[in-house]
Structures are given as C-alpha cells and as structure tokens.
Amino acid sequence: MSDLVQTTPVSSAVQRPRPKLVKMVSFGLGEKPTVAISVATGLAVAALWWLVAELDLVPNLFLPRPGEVLTQVGMLYYDGYAGASLSEHIFASLFRIVLAASIAIAAGIPLGLLMGLNRWAKGILDTPIEFYWPLPPLSYLPLMIIWLGIGETSKITLLVLAMFAPVCLSAQAGVRSLPIERVNAARSLGARPLELFIDIVLPSALPEILTGVRIAVGIGWGTLVAAELIASTRGIGFMIMSAAQFLATDVVFVGIGIIAICAFAFSAAIRFIEAVLVPWKGKL
Amino acid sequence: MLKVDHASVFFAARDGRPVHALDRVSFEIPESGFVVALGASGCGKSTLLNAIAGFLPLSDGAIILDGRPVRGPGADRGVVFQKDALLPWETVIDNVALGLKFAGVSKSERRARAHELLRLVGLGEFAKALPYELSGGMRQRVGIARALATEPDILLMDEPFGALDSLTREQMQELLISIWDRTAKRIFFITHSIEEALFLGTQVLVMSPRPGRVVARFDLDFVRRFAATGDARSIKSSPEFASLREEIRAILHSAEDLRSAA
Ligand SMILES: Nc1ncnc2c1ncn2[C@@H]1O[C@H](COP(=O)(O)OP(=O)(O)O)[C@@H](O)[C@H]1O
Ligand SMILES: [Mg+2]
Numbered sequence: 001m002s003d004l005v006q007t008t009p010v011s012s013a014v015q016r017p018r019p020k021l022v023k024m025v026s027f028g029l030g031e032k033p034t035v036a037i038s039v040a041t042g043l044a045v046a047a048l049w050w051l052v053a054e055l056d057l058v059p060n061l062f063l064p065r066p067g068e069v070l071t072q073v074g075m076l077y078y079d080g081y082a083g084a085s086l087s088e089h090i091f092a093s094l095f096r097i098v099l100a101a102s103i104a105i106a107a108g109i110p111l112g113l114l115m116g117l118n119r120w121a122k123g124i125l126d127t128p129i130e131f132y133w134p135l136p137p138l139s140y141l142p143l144m145i146i147w148l149g150i151g152e153t154s155k156i157t158l159l160v161l162a163m164f165a166p167v168c169l170s171a172q173a174g175v176r177s178l179p180i181e182r183v184n185a186a187r188s189l190g191a192r193p194l195e196l197f198i199d200i201v202l203p204s205a206l207p208e209i210l211t212g213v214r215i216a217v218g219i220g221w222g223t224l225v226a227a228e229l230i231a232s233t234r235g236i237g238f239m240i241m242s243a244a245q246f247l248a249t250d251v252v253f254v255g256i257g258i259i260a261i262c263a264f265a266f267s268a269a270i271r272f273i274e275a276v277l278v279p280w281k282g283k284l
Numbered sequence: 285m286l287k288v289d290h291a292s293v294f295f296a297a298r299d300g301r302p303v304h305a306l307d308r309v310s311f312e313i314p315e316s317g318f319v320v321a322l323g324a325s326g327c328g329k330s331t332l333l334n335a336i337a338g339f340l341p342l343s344d345g346a347i348i349l350d351g352r353p354v355r356g357p358g359a360d361r362g363v364v365f366q367k368d369a370l371l372p373w374e375t376v377i378d379n380v381a382l383g384l385k386f387a388g389v390s391k392s393e394r395r396a397r398a399h400e401l402l403r404l405v406g407l408g409e410f411a412k413a414l415p416y417e418l419s420g421g422m423r424q425r426v427g428i429a430r431a432l433a434t435e436p437d438i439l440l441m442d443e444p445f446g447a448l449d450s451l452t453r454e455q456m457q458e459l460l461i462s463i464w465d466r467t468a469k470r471i472f473f474i475t476h477s478i479e480e481a482l483f484l485g486t487q488v489l490v491m492s493p494r495p496g497r498v499v500a501r502f503d504l505d506f507v508r509r510f511a512a513t514g515d516a517r518s519i520k521s522s523p524e525f526a527s528l529r530e531e532i533r534a535i536l537h538s539a540e541d542l543r544s545a546a
Contacts, residue, residue: 182369182371184337184369185363186382188358188362188363189382189386190358190387192386199382203373278373280373280414
C-alpha cells in the first residue's frame with residue numbers, strides 16, 4: 001500500500017508523458033478532416049476516366065484521353081483560342097466576376113443590414129428584391145442586352161443582380177439573429193447608434209454575411225458562364241461554347257477544368273477569410 | 285440616489301390581454317447601498333431591472349436617478365447580464381474596454397485601465413483570450429469588469445451568479461462584496477437564492493408574482509459585517525442569519541400558496 005503511494009508521484013515526475021490533447025466532441029462532422037478522403041476520391045475518378053478512355057469504352061469524341069486534354073492545355077496556352085490568348089479569356093471571366101462580386105457585396109451588406117434595422121428600408125426595398133430574386137438571371141439577360149447593349153455593362157449588371165440578393169438577404173438574417181442582450185449591453189456602455197451599427201451589428205451579422213457571399217459567388221460562376229455562352233467573344237464560357245460547336249471536346253474539358261479550379265479557389269479564399277474573421281462561429 | 289417610484293409594467297401579450305408584470309414597486313438605493321431583489325422566477329425581477337437600465341419603458345410611475353428621470357440606457361448604469369453578453373469576436377481585454385472605447389478613451393489608456401480591472405477580478409492572465417475559451421464563472425467576471433470600466437454610478441446585476449456552481453458562486457459573492465466595499469458603488473442585484481440575498485444586501489426586497497410586487501423588506505448588515513471581518517462561515521451559520529432565512533422562506537411560500545389558490 002505504501003509502495004503505491006510513493007511510486008506514483010515519483011514515476012509521474014520522472015517520465016511525464018506528453019499529454020493527450022482533446023477537444024469538445026462536436027455534433028455531426030465537426031472539425032474532423034475530410035481532405036484525404038476527397039483527394040483519394042478525386043484520384044479514383046481520374047483513374048476511372050483514364051481507364052475508360054484507354055479501353056475505348058466511349059468514343060473519343062465524347063470523352064478525350066487525359067493526355068490529350070493536358071496537351072490541349074499547352075496548345076491553348078501557346079496559341080490562344082479564337083484570337084485571344086488563354087490568359088485573356090481567363091482574365092475576361094475573372095474581371096467580370098470580381099468586379100460584379102465587389103459591387104454586389106459593397107451594396108448588399110449595407111442595404112441588407114439597413115433592411116434588417118429599418119422599417120422603411122425593408123418596406124421599400126423588399127418589393128423589387130422579392131420580385132426579381134426568384135427569377136433565373138438568364139431570363140432577364142435579353143432585357144439587359146436591349147437596355148445596356150451587348151458589351152461588358154450588361155453582363156456585369158446581370159452578375160451584380162444575381163449576386164446582390166443572397167448577400168442582402170443574408171445580411172438581413174444576420175441582423176435578425178442578433179441577441180438583444182448584446183445590443184442592450186452596448187447601449188448601457190454608452191454606444192451611440194453609429195457605434196452600435198459598426199461595432200455590434202456588423203460583426204454579429206458577419207458569419208451569416210460570409211455564408212451569403214459564398215452562395216453569391218457560386219451563383220455568380222453559374223450566371224457568368226451562361227452569360228458568356230450567349231453573348232460574348234471573350235471568356236471561358238465563350239471558349240467552351242465555341243469549342244463545342246467545332247466538336248473540340250478536349251477544349252471543352254480544359255474550359256470546364258479552368259472554371260472548376262477558379263470556383264474552388266474562390267470558395268477556399270472565402271473559407272480562409274471565415275476562419276480569420278469569425279473563429280468564434282458556432283462557439284458562443 | 286436612485287428612486288423607483290410606484291413603477292408598474294403591463295406587457296402587451298400576444299393574445300392582446302395585458303400581462304401585469306410589475307405592480308407599483310417603490311424603493312430607493314442610497315449612496316453605497318446594496319439592494320437585492322429576491323423572488324421566484326416570473327415575479328418581475330428582470331422587468332424591474334430592465335426598467336432601471338432603460339431597456340424598458342414603464343407603464344406607470346417613475347425611476348429617478350440623481351434627480352433626473354431615466355429615459356433610456358446610459359453609461360451611468362452598468363449592467364451585468366444573467367447570460368453573459370460579451371462580444372465573441374473581441375478578446376477579453378477589449379471586451380472590458382468596450383465602454384471606454386465608446387467614451388473616446390485612447391487605445392493605450394483603455395487597455396491599461398481594462399488590465400487593472402481584469403486584475404481586480406482575478407483574470408489578469410486571460411487578457412488575450414476569447415470569451416468562448418473561458419468558463420462560465422470567468423465570463424461572468426469579465427462581465428463585471430466590463431460594467432465597472434466606465435465607472436458607472438450604479439451596477440445592475442440580473443442573477444449574475446445563477447448559473448454558477450455553489451463554490452464559484454461564494455467566491456464571486458465575496459469578490460463582489462470587496463469591489464462594493466472598495467468602490468462604494470450602489471448595486472441593484474437580482475437573485476432567487478435566499479442565502480445570497482441575505483449575505484449580499486443592505487436591503488432585501490422580497491417579491492411575489494402575478495403581479496410582481498414587493499411583499500416584504502429587510503434592512504440587513506451581514507454584508508458590512510463580512511466586509512469588516514471577512515468571515516463568511518460565522519455569518520452564514522449565525523442564528524440571526526438562520527432565523528431570517530426561515531422567515532423569508534415562509535413569506536415566499538405563502539406568496540406561492542396565494543398564487544396557486546387564486
Ligand atoms: N416581453 C414580454 N412580453 C410579455 N410578458 C413578459 C415579457 N417579459 C416578461 N413577461 C412576463 O412578465 C412576468 C415577469 O417576468 P420577469 O421580469 O422576467 O420575471 P423574473 O425575472 O422575476 O423571473 C412574467 O410573468 C413574464 O411572463
Ligand atoms: Mg429574470
């Protein structure tokens with residue numbers, strides 16, 4: 001008995017094992033890593049593609065070989081496509097979506113917050129937003145072209161409209177979920193209306209706003225490519241459409257791949273911003 | 285002096301019938317007074333505190349702070365909430381400094397003062413932590429430090445220790461008494477614990493529900509005795525303390541019986 005009492009502290013002092021680090025058990029997926037699984041799935045799909053193409057299970061016109069697509073990337077890079085270099089096509093698309101997203105975010109956040117706070121703003125702005133938001137953007141693209149011409153303005157306006165609504169609606173939802181104690185605490189600490197808005201309302205709504213931005217960027221890519229398919233001479237969407245008309249399936253594949261990479265990079269960037277700005281999300 | 289004068293509150297309930305939450309409550313908090321409102325849940329304690337804080341207008345009556353009627357929230361009344369209302373994106377020290385920021389104090393100065401207050405509540409080492417990294421009791425202490433930072437004339441506390449374990453709760457009570465004793469602030473404190481009310485208050489208002497009324501008042505000096513001696517055990521085990529505890533328990537039970545009979 002006395003042995004036990006004496007040896008326990010001694011052994012733990014001499015050889016202290018590295019402590020096991022733990023976290024709160026979260027519900028659902030939580031923070032368990034999924035990257036390895038996703039990478040493995042991607043490799044499996046690529047392998048399947050290679051196999052199906054090599055064995056000629058599908059005609060080459062429908063499914064080019066991976067090698068051909070890679071070669072096509074190089075050729076497009078050096079020779080360009082339809083009178084513009086590959087980077088010009090990519091830049092044209094990125095320019096449109098980045099500019100439109102900036103405008104939609106810059107307008108959507110303040111207007112959404114205002115609509116969450118003010119009866120008049122809500123009443124007035126609800127009418128146009130609720131009317132146009134459920135429409136598929138492509139249904140009013142012809143109207144944009146009649147009004148604003150075939151140039152950049154109509155495409156960017158279309159994109160702004162498509163991306164504005166989710167940002168604006170999420171900012172409103174952010175205000176609605178603001179706990180009243182937080183507001184009351186700030187007011188009893190002497191916050192004036194503008195400080196309440198900037199220091200309390202805006203950061204409280206930030207998690208929901210970032211979710212809205214993610215949705216908006218997703219919608220943005222879909223709308224962008226569709227708009228470029230219909231009315232454009234530059235851009236990845238145009239490249240895909242034009243290549244399809246010449247049955248250049250490998251170019252279509254390259255275009256789709258570029259869009260996938262861009263969209264993935266955007267959503268990774270937003271996730272990174274989320275991790276930096278709202279590390280407390282879901283914890284309090 | 286804070287004067288609550290025949291304060292009544294009727295809430296507009298959803299079915300249109302008014303809910304009588306507070307019925308002509310009157311009391312005063314003198315300089316360095318520690319007034320505790322005690323009662324079961326639903327007897328209008330939070331309603332009363334929200335009215336004093338300026339979050340809720342009265343249906344009738346008046347609340348006068350140092351000669352001026354209360355019209356809205358202000359930095360002259362610091363509030364500590366039942367559920368801590370810290371900003372989850374700010375560090376502990378910036379949470380404490382929030383009121384100073386609104387008052388236009390420079391960043392370095394408000395950091396210095398916030399640090400002082402954090403040491404006062406025993407959280408000097410946690411200045412850089414985010415609120416979700418703290419325990420409930422620690423968050424509540426941050427809430428107290430934050431309310432003290434703007435040097436309010438009066439502290440309003442809505443069951444601040446209600447969610448704490450009894451050991452932490454006693455530590456927090458003693459911490460609060462030492463702050464009260466040192467700063468001579470007026471405190472309005474809400475609790476549903478008879479022991480807590482007796483131990484802390486210079487005056488205890490016993491409330492009964494439906495409508496919320498003050499049914500008894502006790503002027504006490506246990507808190508001054510504790511501030512002088514620091515001996516909580518002998519105070520809480522004194523026959524005086526025990527007999528008051530039983531007396532108040534009887535009042536609360538008869539209020540409850542009246543309600544269920546009605
Ligand atoms: N916003 C409200 N609308 C309607 N009734 C309310 C509201 N807030 C509180 N009440 C009612 O007022 C009474 C007192 O509530 P409250 O002050 O929260 O009690 P306590 O804090 O003592 O538990 C309760 O009957 C409650 O249902
Ligand atoms: Mg309450």
